[in-house]
Amino acid sequence: MRDDGDVLPLKVLVPLPAYGPFEVVIEHTALRLAVADRALLRSLNDSWEVPGAYLLLDRPDAEGYWGAYAGKASPGRLRSRVLDHLRNKDHWYRAVLIRRDTEYGFHSAQAGWLEGRLYDLLKASTHVRLHNGNRPNDETLPRHEQAALETCIEPVVGLLHLLGHKVADSPVTPKRQRQASSSGRxxxxxxxxxxxxxxxxxxxxxxxxxxxxxxxxxxxxxxxxxxxxxxxxxxxxxxxxxxxxxxxxxxxxxxxxxxxxxxxxxxxxxxxxxxxxx
CATH class of the missing domain: 3.10.390 (SAND domain)
Structure with missing residues (x-):
């Protein structure tokens, strides 16, 4: 168990009665995630018809290996984009949708960068098999915006672990970066x-x-x-x-x-x- 200084606070919104997609709010990064099983995806409301990124998850096998597909909706209509995959992709059982919990949300370049960053993270993970044919590529985002969006990655990784999907053995985290800096190397x-x-x-x-x-x-x-x-x-x-x-x-x-x-x-x-x- 880590000490309280290393705990990431999440607010989980569970529907009543207790079925349907649930949402996770990370207030310090103004991020909102939705976890929707395939059969319940249509229950997502219109607040998810915005630009964002998403992951389609396969069930982990007995050894903990699992498949994934990283995508984006840019411009708009994240919910509709994932619903399209009910027809054209049959490997996944659950989707994770990612959007900003603010009035303006992500714009197209931010959604594209986040898609590519999630692809890189999963590709570096020994337990993940990616279904993407090629790396999504959007390098138009300024570096200071990329650094700001990096704060979105740790909550997504934490949620995946909570859902039983192991990610990279040693993902890049702010803590690891600080250790490298303090050592002088x-x-x-x-x-x-x-x-x-x-x-x-x-x-x-x-x-x-x-x-x-x-x-x-x-x-x-x-x-x-x-x-x-x-x-x-x-x-x-x-x-x-x-x-x-x-x-x-x-x-x-x-x-x-x-x-x-x-x-x-x-x-x-x-x-x-x-x-x-x-």
Missing amino acids: IGLVDLIAEGLLPPGGRIVSKHRRHPGHAEVNADGTIRVGAHVSESLSDAAGKLCGGGAWNGWAFWHAETEEGLVQLSVLRDRVRERRASGGG
């Missing part, structure tokens, strides 16, 4: 937290004899083909077929400036924190 999770490297983003090798790319997972691990590495150096070795490599010098991030060496981005994080800007 900079890791990939710090680059992600600073908005310098998006979860699911590609890193690229410019080595003449060993060209290729890898993908950064939300938990700071690196996927090279079918292999997941805990460090950049190990990921470089997997791409090159062995050898000792300095991963921070080997890998480059795809940015608006072009390919930038990860060691350069690491230095930027250090500079921000030394000046009190991070």
Whole structure:
């Protein structure tokens, strides 16, 4: 049991009589979630006809593995978008709908970013099989808005665990980021937290004899083909077929400036924190 400082307060709204979808309100992030079993989805009211994101969940198997589909409604009509999947997707038994609990709610770019962020989170989870064919992609959101939306992720993860759906073994959380900062060591999770490297983003090798790319997972691990590495150096070795490599010098991030060496981005994080800007 964690102490009270690590407990996330949720307000659960249960319908009376006790059947139908239930809603979860997270007041400090102005977030509202709905959990609706497939057969009861039509009971959602028109307040859910707004922009937002959603997850379609398969039942976990005996070993705790489960399938999922991440989607969005942008613009508007989240309820209608999920109802469409009653006809065209038969694998799921329950849906989780995500919207802002404010007058204006999410706009299209925010819903798109949240869809992609949930995709990255689930893809990094060893117990999840994603049904999405490709990664949803909306990178039009400014970085300061991305950082604000990151506060929506922990409540969604907590709700999934409450529903019996295990997510990443080591998801990126604000607590983990603070620990990395206080130790003085900079890791990939710090680059992600600073908005310098998006979860699911590609890193690229410019080595003449060993060209290729890898993908950064939300938990700071690196996927090279079918292999997941805990460090950049190990990921470089997997791409090159062995050898000792300095991963921070080997890998480059795809940015608006072009390919930038990860060691350069690491230095930027250090500079921000030394000046009190991070």
